[in-house]
Amino acid sequence: MDDLRDRLLVRVVAITRMRVHFEISALRATKWYEYALRFLFGGTITVVTGVLASHYGPVFGGLFLAFPAIFPASATLVEKHEREKKQRAGIVKTIRGREAAALDARGAAIGSVGLIGFAFTAWRLVPIWNGALALSAALVVWMTLSILIWLLRRHAFVRKGRAGAAPQLPPKG
Amino acid sequence: MQLLIRFIVGGAVVSLFAAFGDAVKPKSFAGLFSAAPSVAMATLGLTIMTEGKLFVATESRSMVLGGIALFLYAMAAIHLMMKYQVDAARAAILALTAWMICAIGSWYVLLR
Numbered sequence: 530m531d532d533l534r535d536r537l538l539v540r541v542v543a544i545t546r547m548r549v550h551f552e553i554s555a556l557r558a559t560k561w562y563e564y565a566l567r568f569l570f571g572g573t574i575t576v577v578t579g580v581l582a583s584h585y586g587p588v589f590g591g592l593f594l595a596f597p598a599i600f601p602a603s604a605t606l607v608e609k610h611e612r613e614k615k616q617r618a619g620i621v622k623t624i625r626g627r628e629a630a631a632l633d634a635r636g637a638a639i640g641s642v643g644l645i646g647f648a649f650t651a652w653r654l655v656p657i658w659n660g661a662l663a664l665s666a667a668l669v670v671w672m673t674l675s676i677l678i679w680l681l682r683r684h685a686f687v688r689k690g691r692a693g694a695a696p697q698l699p700p701k702g
Numbered sequence: 703m704q705l706l707i708r709f710i711v712g713g714a715v716v717s718l719f720a721a722f723g724d725a726v727k728p729k730s731f732a733g734l735f736s737a738a739p740s741v742a743m744a745t746l747g748l749t750i751m752t753e754g755k756l757f758v759a760t761e762s763r764s765m766v767l768g769g770i771a772l773f774l775y776a777m778a779a780i781h782l783m784m785k786y787q788v789d790a791a792r793a794a795i796l797a798l799t800a801w802m803i804c805a806i807g808s809w810y811v812l813l814r
């Protein structure tokens with residue numbers, strides 16, 4: 530378990546050195562059928578949620594508004610792309626893909642706290658505000674809460690790394 | 703017809719958030735978009751128009767429990783990938799058990 534924590538810590542410390550930025554070229558790495566699969570999955574989950582809510586009521590149907598609709602496809606793609614990148618560099622056996630997917634999951638865990646904020650805000654504001662405005666406010670809460678927690682964790686990891694708690698980073702590649 | 707609209711809007715919103723997550727770096731930050739309220743954004747607007755605000759407020763209250771289940775889902779996926787060395791696709795599917803147990807269990811205990 531300590532080894533597991535150390536390995537993730539090394540990756541997180543490495544990542545905390547990166548600035549948040551867009552890489553438009555990353556969009557080209559995703560193939561058309563991967564986009565189609567996500568569309569299909571997202572559409573299906575949305576329809577299923579609606580059907581469940583109309584058949585079993587909003588109390589049960591509402592649970593599925595937080596169904597992991599994006600994570601399964603994105604984690605699989607992250608792992609696949611990372612593995613392919615390593616294979617192109619001549620590294621056949623690598624755990625880098627799985628580690629990258631685990632980092633994606635770590636982000637999803639933080640985002641889910643933001644999602645709870647989204648749901649709470651929508652629950653309290655939708656009955657008393659204009660619908661579009663209440664949902665926009667809920668979206669802002671999700672974004673703000675998620676980014677704040679992500680920044681706080683990054684700050685904590687940087688401090689931990691500086692204090693020498695993090696093991697040495699492995700050589701590049 | 704309404705189901706078709708839901709399907710198209712849902713597919714588009716989920717794809718949009720997912721593409722955003724693809725383009726953002728570093729990966730832990732991009733992961734935030736894996737828990738984006740994509741299904742909720744696609745569904746709730748349409749539901750306000752068809753079922754009314756109280757219906758949506760009730761759905762959102764249940765979504766709080768779904769969100770807690772999503773947190774446990776992500777933690778379970780991390781554990782499966784890093785401790786048990788399960789690949790991402792299998793971990794994402796296996797962890798759905800954690801989501802189901804937590805979401806449906808909390809509905810059964812607290813909201814039913």
